[in-house]
Amino acid sequence: MGTHYCNICRQTTFSGKKHIFGKQHQSRLRVVLTKFIEKVKEARRTIKKPQVEKFDCIQHKETFWCYCCEAEVEKNVTDDKMTVLYGGVLEHMAAKEHKKNTHKFWWDNKADMKLKDKVLITEEEIKRFKDEVANVLETFVEEEDDFIKQQAACIRAQEKHRQEVFESLLEVCFPAMQWHVMKNWTCLMEPPALPFYTSICE
Numbered sequence: 165m166g167t168h169y170c171n172i173c174r175q176t177t178f179s180g181k182k183h184i185f186g187k188q189h190q191s192r193l194r195v196v197l198t199k200f201i202e203k204v205k206e207a208r209r210t211i212k213k214p215q216v217e218k219f220d221c222i223q224h225k226e227t228f229w230c231y232c233c234e235a236e237v238e239k240n241v242t243d244d245k246m247t248v249l250y251g252g253v254l255e256h257m258a259a260k261e262h263k264k265n266t267h268k269f270w271w272d273n274k275a276d277m278k279l280k281d282k283v284l285i286t287e288e289e290i291k292r293f294k295d296e297v298a299n300v301l302e303t304f305v306e307e308e309d310d311f312i313k314q315q316a317a318c319i320r321a322q323e324k325h326r327q328e329v330f331e332s333l334l335e336v337c338f339p340a341m342q343w344h345v346m347k348n349w350t351c352l353m354e355p356p357a358l359p360f361y362t363s364i365c366e
């Protein structure tokens with residue numbers, strides 16, 4: 165009996181196959197699988213209604229650990245502009261390689277057979293998901309276009325308003341300012357006003 169490193173218990177064991185059937189391994193396996201199944205369940209909920217968001221470099225770069233493939237997998241799918249949440253999980257769980265690894269993992273760890281399908285996404289499911297994603301992306305682009313058009317209309321309206329205000333300012337204030345300057349100018353040139361003259365005569 166050789167040594168064996170158990171990824172589930174994260175320790176080296178010396179009891180070979182016996183370890184797999186042991187209480188410690190089986191209870192640790194249940195904990196690991198419960199969490200793993202929960203993640204896939206969360207992802208599966210978005211098949212009929214995919215969640216598409218604008219890319220966020222912190223939140224959307226998350227990964228998760230696939231115990232069956234012993235690999236780090238991207239949780240979402242993104243092109244650095246848009247992100248399809250759980251797209252990575254669903255795609256991974258639908259891949260042939262993952263299916264093969266899952267069968268091996270279940271067999272090697274003597275896991276509950278009833279739970280196996282919970283970490284597998286069928287071909288029909290992934291097809292449905294991709295179709296729904298395409299629909300969502302289409303409406304997203306349309307909404308984005310509408311938003312840009314609205315913004316452009318808003319900027320044009322603001323510009324028009326600014327122009328109108330400027331023109332009316334020119335019409336109203338500028339002649340008034342000129343008149344004001346002219347008046348002061350005339351005052352300086354003319355002799356003192358009447359009250360001064362009257363006071364001398366008295």
Ligand SMILES: [Zn+2]
Pocket residue numbers: 170171172173174183184188189192
């Ligand atoms: Zn173990």
Ligand SMILES: [Zn+2]
Pocket residue numbers: 230231232233234256261262265
């Ligand atoms: Zn996997």
